Amino acid sequence: MRHFHSTQSTEKFVKKIIGENEINTVLRRLDRLTLDESRATGAQTLEVVYGLVRNRRAIMDGENTVVPCPSFAPEA
Numbered sequence: 040m041r042h043f044h045s046t047q048s049t050e051k052f053v054k055k056i057i058g059e060n061e062i063n064t065v066l067r068r069l070d071r072l073t074l075d076e077s078r079a080t081g082a083q084t085l086e087v088v089y090g091l092v093r094n095r096r097a098i099m100d101g102e103n104t105v106v107p108c109p110s111f112a113p114e115a
Contacts, residue, residue: 054062
């Protein structure tokens with residue numbers, strides 16, 4: 040019970056110093072950043088899978104060239 044009380048006191052102290060609105064704003068930004076990172080990771084994964092499917096099709100069709108994956112292709 041003592042730990043809960045000290046945690047509660049610390050939380051009140053931080054909210055008093057920083058301000059509860061600022062804490063909520065920071066938490067919302069963190070949530071948005073996490074969501075943006077998830078979307079970027081998903082997009083990169085789809086890009087890699089699409090490149091692999093294109094390469095598989097090229098190999099199955101007997102083409103001698105392999106299509107570079109956009110994520111790993113050297114920049115011009």
